[in-house]
Amino acid sequence: MSTPRPQLVVMKFGGTSVEDAAAIRRTAEIVRGRRARGLRAIVVVSAMARVTDTLLAAAAAAGVGDKHGALALSARLRSRHLDTARDLVHGIELSTLLGTVQHEFDALDDLLRGISAVGELTPRTTDLVLSFGERLSSVVVAAAFALAGLEGAHLDARDCIITDNSYGKAVPQEALIEQALLKHALPLVERDLTPVMGGFIGSNEAGITTTLGRGGSDFSAALVGGALHAGAIEIWTDVNGIMTTDPRICPDALRVKTVSFEEAAELAYFGAKVLHPATILPAVQKNIPVFVLNSRNAANEGTRITAVAPPCRSPFKCIAVKKRLTIVDIVASRMLMSHGYLKAVFDVFDRHRVAIDMVSTSEVSISVTVDTSEHLPLIAEDLKRIADVKYESGKALVCLVGEDIRGHAGISGKVFTAIEHINVRMISQGASEINMSFMIEEDDAAEAIRSLHRRFFSDPDGEIFDLDARANTAGAPPVHMPAVAVQ
Ligand code: ASP
Ligand code: MG
Secondary structure, eight states: OOOOEEEEEEEEEOGGGGSSHHHHHHHHHHHHHHHHTTOEEEEEEOOSTTHHHHHHHHHHHHHTTOHHHHHHHHHHHHHHHHHHHHHHOOHHHHHHHHHHHHHHHHHHHHHHHHHHHHTOOOHHHHHHHHHHHHHHHHHHHHHHHHHTTSOEEEOOGGGTOEEOSOTTSOOBOHHHHHHHHHHHTHHHHHTTOEEEEESSEEEETTOOEEEOOTTTHHHHHHHHHHHTTEEEEEEEESSSSOBSSOTTTOTTOOEEOEEEHHHHHHHHTTOTTTOOGGGHHHHHHTTOOEEEEETTSTTSOOEEEESSOOOOSSSOSEEEEEEEEEEEEEEOTTTTTSTTHHHHHHHHHHHTTOOEEEEEEOSSEEEEEESOOTTHHHHHHHHTTTSEEEEEEEEEEEEEEOGGGTTOTTHHHHHHHHTTTSOOOEEEEOTTSSEEEEEEEGGGHHHHHHHHHHHHSSSOOTTTEESSSTTOOTTOOOOSOOSSOOO
8 A cells, every 4th residue: 555645635627627718727726725735736637628528429420420520529629729728828838738739639630530431439439539638638737737837747647547448437457557656647746746637538558548437537536546645635626515405406505514435425426427436436445535626616615525424413414316217117926036036137237237226126026227228128128038127217316315314213204204295106225324215207306306405404404514605606606517416
């Protein structure tokens, strides 16, 4: 295990925190604040806001032979990056930066032409196309930081984040990552430079570009923080940390000042836009606190995520909701309880690499929920060999999370009384005892959230919730990314 480095902070800035020159300037000031406290920072950046989506669209267009469509998308990205560079950097540094940006876009265009010529898009090539987002943002931010007196130094994440070959969702190789960071990143930190690297991207041992999956920049930050045993990992986004629920649905939502790793892990699935679930792991393993902070309101304390949360008077910390889910009902009257049957069912989902969110069983049926409908026809076909299957989309999962559920008797009674006017399809309370989930129609979700919030957060505990700033977003309403996002 590496030596703890309490002075080192890994700061991850999401797409909105680097979306244009103004955002990058704010980001620079935040980093300056950390350096002024005597901390050393490694900065991990996402692609500029919406760039990954555009790259994905360009790759898809190229994949069906639409070369002009693909190149038009890339041209728009090119001017956006060049404009941002011109706004932030000047003099000789600007010509170097523009040269690098042009060079990257030329490479991207070559690649898009190649894909359209072949008319085939593989996962490996998709990763390569997507990597340009973080390659470019990190180059621009590093140059801006260099000029802003922050000693910014670009670090190619692909030299450090070593993964396996699972394109699209590559698995990090932590021992190799640690070695690579000690070799490439630490010497920069020791020279008091601020390394700036792209999140989300990596490479396999053969040097071929991979990605960690959408939203993967948080994961990158946690991997870097974990490998170098940083004092803290800061996830800078555009909300004031984790909220009790989505403030767009419920204006009374409160900032949660502190949650445990376990609670955050439960929530991460719902607030994937704020915190990648896997962010938690490399940090938990080394007991490194993770902060979720707002780059538009840097003075706000955000949410601190720690191994053990202080006790809270109310049973729940958050009410999360995830929409666009599908319930799959699997009915097999004779076989359900027979040995190996559940395994056979789960194996089918596994073969199609579809994750199951929630499971409930009765004597004759199993219901599971999934958040994709993409592979369902094929899954249903496979399942039909062993059961009758039907599936229904348009469902929402509501999830109440809190470590203090444990100590409260009669909780489910209170929950279901609060929403007695709403039809509940499936209920689950996980073994972790910190999560109560149920499935309803998507159209009932907003009403259910508001009723539950009224019931459980009308007298909130001031130690845990920020009572001063009810859903305060100081300057920026959380339009893009509520901490508990409605997907
Ligand atoms: N740019 C990537 C995405 O949009 C990764 C990230 O932002 O975390 O998914
Ligand atoms: Mg993100």
